[in-house]
Amino acid sequence: MPAKPDTAVTLTHRAIALRATDPAAARNLLGVALAEDDEYEPAWRWLAELVTDDAERLFCLNRAYAIKADRATDRARKALRGVQPTPPPEARDVVEPPRPDPVDPTPARRGKPKVLLAAGAVVLVALTAVGVWTTVGQATGTPVHIALVAGLTGRDPATAADLERGVRMRLDEINADGGVAGHPVELLVYDDADQVDQAERIAEEIVREDRVLYVIGHGVTSTSLAAAPIYRAAGISAITPSAGGSGLTDSSDHYFRSMFGDRTQGDFLAVYAAEVLGADKVAVIHDDHASGRSAQAAFAESYRQFGEVVATVPVTDDPRAAIERVKGFAPGTPVLLATESRHGVALVKGLRDAGVDAPILGIASLGTKSFHDALGGVTENLHLATPMAHDSLSGPALKWAEDFEHRYGEPPRWHAATARQALNVGLHVVTTHHLGLDPATIADDRERLRDGLTAMKDKKNAFPALLGPLYFTPSGSAQMPVSFVTSDGTRLVSTPVQLTIYEPPSPEVLAADLANGTVIAIGDRYLTRRQVVATGINLNEVRDLDTRDGTYFMDFFLWLKYTGPHTAADVQFVNAVKPDLKLGEPLRDVTDESGTYRLYRVADRFKNGFEFRRFPFDRQHLKVVLQNRTMTADDVVYVTDKEILNQPPEHHLRSGADAEATINDIPNWLATSARFFQRTVGSSDALGDGSAAGTADGIYYSQYTGEVEIVRDTLPFLLKNLLPLLLLISVTYLSLFFKGSESAAPVSMGVTAILSTAVLLNNVTSQLPSVSYTVALEWGYYAFILLAAGCVLIAMLRKRLSSVRRDDAERRLARAARVGYPAYLLAVVATYLAVFA
Template sequence: MPEEIDSSIALTRRAVESRESDPSRARELLGAALAADKAYEPAWRWLAELVDDDGERRFCLDRAFALEADPATGRARGALDGVAPVPPAEVVDLVDPPRPEEPAAVGRSGRRAVRSWVAVGAVVVVLLGVLGVWTASGSQQGDPVYVAMVAGMTGPAATASRHMENALRMHLETVNKAGGVNGHPVELLVYDDADDVGKATGIAETIVREDRVVYVVGHGSSDTALAAAPIYQRAGIPAITPSATSSRITDSSDWYFRSMFGNRTQSDFLAVYVADVLGARSATLVHDTDESGRSVREAFVDSFGKLGSASATLPLGDGTSVDEVVRAVDPTAPIVLATTEERGLAVVKGLRAAGVQAPILGTATLGTRTFHDALLKAERETGRAGQLTRNLYVGTPLANDSLSGPALAWAEDYQRRYGEQPLWQAATARQALNVGLHAMGTRGLVFTEDGRAQDRRRVRDGLAALKDKKNSFPALLGPLYFTPTGSAQMPVSVVTSDGTRFVSAPVQLTIYEPPSPDALRAALADGSAIAIGDRYLSRRQVVSTGINLNEVRDLDTRDGTYFVDFFLWLRYTGDPVAADVQFVNAVKPDLKLGQPLRDVTEDGATYRLYRVGERFKSGFEFRGFPFDHQKLVVMLQNRSRTADQVVYVTDKEILNEEPSHYLRSGADADAGINQIPNWVATSARFFQRTVGSSDALGDSDGASGIYYSQYAGEVEIARDTLPFLVKNLLPLVLLICVTYLSLFFSASDGGAPVSMGVTAILSTAVLLNNVTSQLPSVSYTVALEWGYYAFILLAATCVLVAMLRKRLAGTGHEVAERRLSKAARVGYPVYLLGVVVTYVVAFGT
């Protein structure tokens, strides 16, 4: 049998094993490994570890980095900046021999040509270098800062964990492009605990031992988070879970936070929904036997009991069959499910197949698109539409029809990038990451290895300081602040199925913060507030809102006004005051809806249709002029009811439409909405938002602030740039050509080039004033002005060059004059090219 030849991998492994006992032998083995395969990057890196000379180390690191641009290798090379690379003896035979001398010497004229081209190359390199620094400014000035994400990437919650990672990487890309945190790029370290307690404990210990991260986003499940909590507590590492809801996680550690509601809040909302909204006096809780299920059982039994109602609990262990659940539940009372998507689907199918039509409520684990899609798929297989999705209510931190403007834009960006709508875990994970970055950026961190413990303490203290609405962080899903035990203080949205997706249920609950003791007593007396322990909840009327745009026209950029014609409809149950709205950005402050085109009420549900045509106003941003995009907004708000009493959400008819259809006229399907010359409508979106003040605004009964729910239709338009540039820049292009000709005059004719340059400067100033006359008075410099200023600088330089050439020629320095002339003629177009490239990079996307 022939002798086996050692591979580069095997030789490198043997070298690593012997590096401590026999470093010389290890270097020989690495030399042999590279002789077998000089493109094997790990061998170059290990050889860099073993050599003693800095030049040899630089040589090995250069070879490794050329094969794989690893950030750690790049930082090691940076530490040796200025050191000349020298090949180690073990690999000297792998280095190419030097090239022979050129056969003939370059003549004097050739040397001059070479110097000229070198000068041109240097100018190009400098310009491109400046451009590169400008485009990447601030992205990687300092050492990287590390944040860990720990979730079940391969466990039963792998899909949700993948959405979390996607959301974090997507946000960090934006953060790092903007310069990171105080000049430090943020890098994400992802750990997979497979939702296994043993693995979670080991990963937490690894994070502590590696001592790199400032804080942790995770873990994903209650069991794993609870197991890791004491490890992070002892090490002083703050952690923020985006999805683990057990109250014991944050209760047991003042270093653990939660970027969504916990089981205590979730149980209070579900208990009140069952008792007050559904009017039931009993319920059955079917729950898992893991930490999350036990936590829900304890909290829900306590919450429901405070309402004077009785609940039965049924553990859903590994051996529990669906038939057992069907036999154990009361078929006439609501059933609350606190379980996984897979088990929840089986239980819902079993209950409905057995004829149980009682309302089914679910915790946030079931409030996902994937669970709803699984229900729809099961309905299609049986041919019974609505069998599983009817009379289903699920709690969630994110209802897609009530996303705010920033949240809707984020969801659209996520879908464009990853080809699917984000699960709520993606939103809460982004909140966890972002609130930690906020604490890092505002608490005076030093970002050094010696100061890491202090930095972590400051991040933890920064999170704990977010303790009420006045001291909250403007997160994706609304103001984010924490209870004293570290759980996010936020309402639970209850969603139900419209046959296509989960949408907000007609009645919602919200956290009621009484402005005064008298107001609380009155609210409790009239039933508008419900007491549940030390928490107060109130009913909130949901108004499904739709806007169908007919046209936008008559844009006036100087005063920021425009005309919008549109249909508006409102669907709601209950008090008709929901239709008493005002348009907060109308030019006429008293603009009202008027009489509806249609007004229908059936089974307590009201539908009203209106048509509105009026001028509205917005604050426009012109920093990118003429590459600017403007947003034309129509914003409505209830006249008298606050956000605690009424909320406007997107109607299902809007959600069912493709976003491209929003740009078609509702009055003429063959026409578009855009009737503004020289502008293109690029998108339209519809969303709700909450506005107000955390201060009382002089109202003694409004101690906790006044907030209103608003609903917006927003059309984004972009200037049709090419015709604009052709019309407005053609005179400037002609000036550029004429000014360039001034560089070809003889040095003795200095007066003519100077006159041409000065004329160009004055003409450019006139052109600039003419172009910007359509803008309002703004205090900043717009994009187009920078281009004009760049040419004015160029023209002034041409004047200076003409004067210098004449002086050099007059003093007998003809050679210097000729060199200056050549450099100016080459530098002129290079400078212009740099300006054009800068604009393409900045505004080309």
């Protein structure tokens, strides 16, 4: 492999590794890292740890805090209060040099004190308003520490980086919302380099420091197994987002997994190979380390009841021997790759070059876009397991994936999602079980956290995670299905047939389903086939929005692609105004050996609940939601068709009936985006079925949603509706310039302004339904009513001061009011800008 260029990140990692043995070299490396990127906060933070002079330490901490306002960094800065910061030698090259003194300085002109005082008052009021708003919701309690341990410099640094990104992105959201129960959450990141000895050392360090509530990690099976007994002895729970080894959670009651384990993956792969691909023989190539051996063993054990594993071939850095051995098997014999991506790419290319055109199956480590893209077009007949198929993401998961790509410049691997789930499920237990989060009682909190995770044993106690309901098997592994993806030539898409976990409602129903072949028993697990329907929506027009009753008209093309029975096309629109709205006859209906394609056109009124708290800065979502009439999510799932995935986002806002027109025909609103996603809805209750008592099953349906986001064209709206209010503001301000003895006119003007504002507010909000909360615009009107009432009060006070001949006090009050009036208005405007801009 070509040598990777040194970056601030890699140089900092090298410095961290040297900090104990050669601190001087470590400091030099950090200086080079900062020369590469002086905005890389970890380099400043580590340099602060290595310098020996307090002045230099404070300088580094100040630079780190300026880049990222971290509470731990701030506490370290405050501990050095009174020290004059000085840049250390390693960082002087990145410090801006001082400017020369001016040659001919111009004497500063003295301003008028009263003008400066008035301007200062205005700025102070505005800054106070913004400051109050920005401090609301900030966490002020003692930090909650969570550790993330992954191979940041290990076998697959890019995957480990996604683990950290998934956690850090979520933590930023949590801390911005005030933390957990008023406590900020701080992430402690450790790099075990996917090495067992390093993993043990880090686990001992975490236990010794005694700060961490729970651990997210480690990244691979071998390091997780090495650290597990250390965490268990200390009573610390760990949740791995990516290590699949079955022995990990089996051997420790403190280790959990936020994705499926190798045993579950082996069952799904075995059934898929036998029942979907129809294979009675499979060859297995696996990595010769703990992760690869565990995945291979789990598959071999599961596949034993369906057919024969004809070969088990370990692979090294040179895959040619494994390829030569597999090449000699009967044509068409599927090959399972239980390897990491670095070996998988070479194996797939080598097998295809050797003429092996049989199906290639892959474990979850290969089920990523990066693996697919690395194959360079050699993607035919791939069947890869994954926890996350991008075309079947739910609405929140799709929004998360878009935000992730916007933040980091590339789409997320599934590892980022499962790492986010590992963080969220732990914090879910923290909040629902009301942990004390006091450093003095951390041992008790850890025990209650483990008990809370253990109690999440079925769908009724599941946590609504990013990839679906998250709950654990008795051994601590996430009970979730394995998705299968294949390549359409440009991207990974869901295979036409999926498998899902079947939870029988009663022994009688189970016996019947086993007998008719709809359910497959494998070990102590039951699986059933699920029909996948590739679904596409092409919007033509959105119009006739009625915000009072939450209805709108949508015209769109809908197509369904599937293999199997036509009941997949028997759908209803759950949010249609007409409850019996049907698809009608298809415009096109084609069935051939590749499957069925049906195209429909739908034009009718739909409804959705609207949220007006931010009115008139609100964003509304116009949805059309379809669901099968009779088949549950165990039988059919609707996913986004590849034709939609291949389109740029702006294409979704062009009319399918007229390529020159936009879909938006709603006056005073702008269409900003359109999304298409699936979700599963239902209930985990027995729903009155006495035979289902004691099960965690229920009725769940797969829904598919097309969603258009619209925003008000705010500027014309504000100009039209706020112009009368601006005139009232001007007139009311003039009331402050009357003589103090003339109170009748100012009082009358203030009262008239209050009454007129109430009428204006009623006219503006008349287009809204009856809501129990105060919308954003109402707060502005209320602020002016309060201001007008203040003007009335000031007029009365000035009249009183004039009548007792306290003219100086009256004049001071008048001047203060004339300055305070615009300052108050500026503070209100600044608050609105801060909240809604």
